[in-house]
Each structure stands twice: as structure tokens, then as C-alpha cells.
Amino acid sequence: MKNIRVAVAGCGTVGAQFIRILRQRRAALLQKTGLRFDLVAAADAAPEKKPLTGPPFFTDVHRMLRETEVDILVELIGGLQPAYSLVKTALSQGKSVVTANKALLSEHGEELMNLAAEKRVYLGFEASVGGAIPIIKTVRESFVGTSIKRMLAILNGTTNYILSRMSLEGMEFAHALEKARKQGYAEANPALDLCGVDTAHKLGILIRYLFHKIISWREIPVEGIEQLSQLDIVYARELGYRVKLLALADTRSGVLDARVHPALLPANHLLALVEDVYNAIYLEGDLIGRSLLFGEGAGGKAAASAVVADVVEIGLKLRQGGFASLRWPENKVLSLMDSADSLSRCYLRFTAVDRPGVLASIAQILGQNNISIASVIQKQENPRQAVPIVMLTHQASEKSFRQALKSIDALKAIRQPTVRLRLVE
Secondary structure, eight states: OEEEEEEEEOOSHHHHHHHHHHHHTHHHHHHHHSEEEEEEEEEOSSGGGSOSSSSOEESOHHHHHHHSOOSEEEEOOOSSTTHHHHHHHHHHTTOEEEEOOHHHHHHHHHHHHHHHHHHTOOEEOGGGSSTTOOHHHIIIIITTTSOEEEEEEEOOHHHHHHHHHHHHHOOOHHHHHHHHHHTTSSOSSOHHHHTTHHHHHHHHHHHHHHSOOOOOGGGSOBOOSTTOOHHHHHHHHHTTEEEEEEEEEEOTTSSBEEEEEEEEEETTSGGGGOOTTEEEEEEEETTTEEEEEEEEOSSHHHHHHHHHHHHHHHHHHHHHOSOOOOOOOOOSSOOBOOGGGOEEEEEEEEEEEOSTTHHHHHHHHHHHTTOOEEEEEOOOOOTTSEEEEEEEEOOEEHHHHHHHHHHHHTSTTEEEEEEEEEEOO
16 A cells, blocks of 8 residues: 655646545545555635635645655646746656646656656656546557658637537627636637637647657647638538547658648548547548547646546656656658648638729639649629638648738728638548
């Protein structure tokens, strides 16, 4: 029998849920693992977040670490500071760490992983990607023998909830965002979710284990969903597609094509059926063929479940003694694709004055940039006002689309910037 001493830094939504689970299921965890997980301290900068009953509470996380004997530190503060200095200090002192902090890992992950290995302790971060989905453990262990070639994923519950409300209930973006806030699925300032940066943080972490490539999230081209309107959702549905914010990583061309952007998926694609706050990760590999992992991606319970799993796994390793961890050397051969060379089909929505010759001018510019048109929709007729013109194109390079749209948006007949969404099959 061994007691595992756990301290929690950050008593917000996830932290409070983790503390609750550890208390309520202590006996069940003892029965399953033979270990007692003792919560020995909790800390949060906000005194009002102190648990009603429990261990000593600190408003200074570093003081908690100095004054408490800890086997596993659970960091649920979020952001870069004081999370980075706290985690680094704990690892340096030979304490294992569990974190849900994707921003921290995307900025300092490699440094912290190397420090953990050097000190022969463990760094768990399953909750940083995919909520309740055990994607990190699956890729590191269950799929360790396969070569992953492609990944498509929905990794942000907030944006998926918004897009689901726009698609299923016909809401405009602003209304769907407000409903997400009321349901507790969107933060007071959801900018990192809406602009795609949160998804890019998670994609950068996954790429490390899917393709053994170390890249910064800043190297990943990112687009968010702020520019989408109900028009795009409706036209996409009529064309047989659904709109999702996707994280994509593909090595089938011999280089790593990594990006985050809203995309049109065929309505019968597995990811197109993922609604509300759920996340899903679709993988293609040489041994596994195609695989889909699905689960709740937002909310305190989902993240706390993954934190508990990491704490238990590390606790079992500490009981066994010694140190064992898989090595993940970087793939120096695989290079990151220049975003300008990325190829895709696209959905284009122009807002143009309804008069003869406008469509011909648009088509001419597309043709000059080696972009061919697959289909055109223009339902409305109103010579006095601008109307939407929707096109689906054949495959062309990112560079070609950028050049073409710059010229098209400069036309006097174009009244608003063109909306472009990529098609992903």
C-alpha cells in the first residue's frame, strides 16, 4: 500500500471538479489500484475559490509547493504564468506533474518534457487535448507501432457548439455565441476559441506524437469562424456539406501540411455528424487503417476525467519505482509545407452588384490564376443591390487563391470581402 500525495493549483471549473472526484471516488480508486490518493493542499489566487472543506488552502501557488510534501502536482491554473514557473519548479524538485494547460505545452512543452525525463519524473497532459478523449495515451501507447499519415479533428467544443446551433437551429453567429455563454460553453472572452488559436495549440501538441515533429503553434496557418454567417451554413447544406472548424495534419505528400480553419465536410463524413461540445479525432495509418475517437471536449467533468486518469497512471508508476518512459526523437527529415503551396478545393461567396458582366469578370480572374470553377449558385436577382454569388472550385494552390481574391475584391462591383472556405473530403 502506498499513499500518493496530490496538490492542486487552480480551483476553477476543472480544479473544483477534480477535487470533488478525488474525494468522492477515493475508495473506488483504492479498490481498483491499491493506492490512496490524498489531497494534501489546494491553491488559487482567488480566496473565494477555497473548497468548503479539505486540505490547507493557499493563495500563493509557489508557497504551497514550498510548504507541502507532494508526489504529484496538478496544475489547472491555465495561461503561461505562474503556471510555467510553478511546473518547472516542481519538475526540478523531482515532483511529477499533471496539467491541462495547452497554452503552456504549446509554448514550453519540449523543455518541460526534457526536464521531466532528466529528473526521472512524469509529466501528464491528457486533459490538454480533446477533453475526455484519451488521444495522447492512444497515440503514445496503443498506436505506437503504426505510422500515422493523416489526421482530421474537431478540437474545440465552444466553436463546435456555435456551428451546431447555426446549422441545426438557424441561429446567426452572435446569437449562437450568446447561447454558448449562457450554457457555460464559452468564456467571457472566447477570442482564442473563435479565432482558432486554441485549436492550433492542441494541434501543435498532437503533431509531436502523431508525426514526431516539433513545431510551434505559430507556424500553423490559422483561421477562425468569426467571418461565417448563416448564409454560408445554408449554402453549404444545399451543396451537401456541413461547416466545421478543423485541425488538419497530413503527410501523404511527403511533407507536413498542418492548418486550422473552418471547412466544408461532406454531410455523410463522420466528423460532419459531430455536434455540440463534442470533439472527435479521425486518424489514418498504415496499420490501423481508419480510426475515430469521439467524446465530450468541453466542460469541467470531461477535463477532470482526463486529469484523474493521468494522476492514477503516474501514481501506479511511482509505486512500481524506477523510471520508464517512451523516447520520442524528433523526425528531422519531415519538413513543414509552405502554406502557399497547400492545395484545396474551395467554397467562395462573393457579394457583388447584380449586373451583366460581373460573373464573367470574376471567372476571368479565377482562370488567370489557374482556378477552375466546378459549380455556381446565384438565386437572388436585384439589380439595385449586391447579391451573393457562390462558387465551388476545383483544386488549386493557396497562393493562387490569395492572388485571385485580392484582385476580385478590388473590383468595383464587389461590395464585401469574399468568404472562402476549404473543402475537405
